[in-house]
Amino acid sequence: MSSNESRLRMSTQEGITQVEFIDRNILDEGNIQSIGEEISAVIESADAPRILISFDNVEHLSSAALGTLITINNKVRKKGGQLRLANIDPQIFEVFVITRLNKLFEIHESTEDAQKSFSA
């Protein structure tokens, strides 16, 4: 599998960058690293980045993927930005609960709810 191929779909609307995963399984370390680098580039290019990550269609993720999300969250906060997660499958949400990362991240049921939650 080529690591040069983007594993993400990204779009920006009204200053909010929405990120979706192409893969159903976010497990491969190489892909996870690429995902982290791609989102980090968006964060670096904005003054106060507003990022919405949608987990629509994601069926599995590993602790390495959680680690990358934490790194992204730390970078967004350092730049005075906001990060929201949305559309998380109940089985994956349980992983966030078990690791208590539901306390660290702002998680919304839908992308619509997440979009409304951003402050200007």
Add this chain to the structure above:
Amino acid sequence: MTASHGQTESEHVELIDDRDLIIEAEQRVLDAAERMGYADAARFAIRLALEEAITNAFKHGHAQLPPTTTVGLSYEISSEKLTVDIEDQGPGFDPDAVADPTLDENLERPFGRGLMLIRAYMTSVEHIGRGNHVRFVFDPNAPVDDD
């Protein structure tokens, strides 16, 4: 090599750090679990534990070893129980020394959650020898712990 004895299936394979081969091996365990009637949530848990344990074996266990060094994966499954053994050839580690990633002071650390996820999802987890061999057991009929 796979084997089937009545209502039990088992296999031992030596894995190299090749993503496609690892996915194939994990899928054989999951397919066996499906044949044995394990529910979707059970297969989610098994996949997660396999993924984390195999990643730990190569990433941490074999950090100082040649990339061709193999990790042993064995499993035995029945409708009552799945037992998985994953053994690397590294120096091992002390599982009790791994920091609790759910503590407030560790929540923002981007690592150290693999082992706790295996422990959370499996019925029992045992570290054998110098810590380079993990055995986990999953009982598909065990009551779900909601804590």
